[in-house]
Amino acid sequence: MSAPRGVGRFFDGRTAAAMPADIHVEAEALVIASDYRAPPARWPLQSLRVTDRRPDGSAVLAAHGEEGRLVVDAALLAALAIPDESGRAGPRLSAAQLRRYALVAAALAAALALLWLGWPPLADRLALAVPASFAESLGGQVTESLVSGKRLCTQPAGTAALQRLTDRLAAQLTLPHPVRVQVVDDPLVNAFAAPGGYIVLFRGLIAGAGSPEEVAGVLAHELGHVAASHPLRLLMRYSGLSLAAMLIWGDLNMTTIASLLVTFSYSRGFENEADARAIEILQRAGIDSRGLSHFFARVDAGRIENALRYISTHPTSLDRRAAIEALVRPGAPALTPGEWTALRGICQNS
Ligand SMILES: [Zn+2]
Structure with missing residues (x-):
């Protein structure tokens, strides 16, 4: 199986515009290369998280300690297998946790x-x-x-x-x-x-x-x-x-x-x-x-x-x-x- 690779849109967190980006995995990091930014951003794989999922299957990713947001398509998202913090998927709260929160x-x-x-x-x-x-x-x-x-x-x-x-x-x-x-x-x-x-x-x-x-x-x-x-x-x-x-x-x-x-x-x-x-x-x-x-x-x-x-x-x-x-x-x-x-x-x- 080849390392995940694809394209996405990168928001650098400083300007509102999205930048097309080439994305691949290298040495336990997501490498985000964009024409507008050099060198490429390197987000450690274990720091990645999903902050939002969209109806078309794409998702917004962020990395702990890193600036910016990355929008990836469903295929790349699946290949990356990142824990979810969007609240729409991921592990469900247990009944005991729900009770604690209710209390x-x-x-x-x-x-x-x-x-x-x-x-x-x-x-x-x-x-x-x-x-x-x-x-x-x-x-x-x-x-x-x-x-x-x-x-x-x-x-x-x-x-x-x-x-x-x-x-x-x-x-x-x-x-x-x-x-x-x-x-x-x-x-x-x-x-x-x-x-x-x-x-x-x-x-x-x-x-x-x-x-x-x-x-x-x-x-x-x-x-x-x-x-x-x-x-x-x-x-x-x-x-x-x-x-x-x-x-x-x-x-x-x-x-x-x-x-x-x-x-x-x-x-x-x-x-x-x-x-x-x-x-x-x-x-x-x-x-x-x-x-x-x-x-x-x-x-x-x-x-x-x-x-x-x-x-x-x-x-x-x-x-x-x-x-x-x-x-x-x-x-x-x-x-x-x-x-x-x-x-x-x-x-x-x-
Ligand atoms: Zn009395």
Whole structure:
């Protein structure tokens, strides 16, 4: 096989005009001889690259460290077998590379948006824009991770009583997903809502409550967080990029994400909003809303044991207490005495 040889057009990089050139390979270099230029340009073969391919099969070549551009025809191009940088041919990006680029692009876009809008408002908008199915899937995984290792309380009569109360409260809202309440056998006074309508009550909260209206108040408060998408907004604020990655890839370290829900407290604004919504929910359901203020008054007075965790994630304040006091009103009991007894025994399942 003879060494590649042909003709092309050479742009020297200084003048706009193309110069006809004779091209051949000699001593591992492309020799470009042109009537208008002497001596001939010598481009080392390993420094050659294709910068553009044209529809007629010709291509534009360049060489690292050399001035100018050379247009060669398809035959000469094939004979030279040069790696391609034109992006139209050559090795395809692997799926992993594409993902990395997508992540970098997403991170850059997020960083720009962050600079432009500020993170919390943007996170809120993202949280409100994600589909209900995503919120439900995320909430299910988060809840599963948070209750894993804990015994679930499922005594049937207690479960039925809690379900009736939950349905009565949730019926006052228009949610894009069902509300699922679980009780875990844990002595801490705690409750949390996860995205997608998942709520977890701890045994300690039911045991510490002085009346079914107090439980209804806390449940309505958590429903208030759900209705305002607070759990998703909190997760978006603290781990928005990871969540964005989850939207793209569908997997994530759920333990880390889940722990945010039980370690970060909501802002005072979120708490006030959840309180206001809770009172609205209770009153529409005809339930005595004073249970909410009773519960917080007893927590603040240190009359409920093991309540530190709840206080840390749902900080109370004098202003907040006063705002609740101003809105609550008497109403019907949240549960019958029989249902209340059953709910208090919800962890007595074997
Ligand atoms: Zn709260």
